[in-house]
Amino acid sequence: MSAVENRALIERWYLALASGDWQTVSDLHADDVVYQMLGSTPVSGTLVGKDQCIGDMINKKLLGQLDMGAVAFAKKWRIMCVDDNGGVGIMQGGGPTLSGDAYDQTYCEVFTIRNNKIVELHAFFDTALVERCLFRNPLETERDDPQKPFDF
Secondary structure: OOHHHHHHHHHHHHHHHHHOOHHHHHHOEEEEEEEEEOOOOOOOEEEEOHHHHHHHHHHHHHHHHEOOOOOEEEEEEEEEEEEOOEEEEEEEEEEEEOOOOEEEEEEEEEEEEEOOEEEEEEEEEOHHHHHHHHHOOOOOOOOOOOOOOOOO
């Protein structure tokens, strides 16, 4: 696919996340999609296929922990670069968990695209936030927010 087509697909993905259109998010993935998730959290590692990537990881381990009436994924996003094989995007989004924590996450996603479908996604994110907010595994010593937080 061309860089222009890949940019359009990634834009559709972020727009679907922003509007909570989970059917479109799923439809943009190949059936045998592979997610490579950073770290050693319960959502980390290599996941293969829509059932693991969309069903188990996104629907159960992520969305299942969040107050879906107040969550907004892709509050802010930017496609950093694209080529004929895929692209890289960065996104901020989230909201309150069912336990009342603020899961406001920043993601960097590296997409591999073939035949107008996402076939692989590498995701980089704040693993300490995942542990604390989604799996109630706090850091031993809490950290203050940085004086100059990351922005893009």
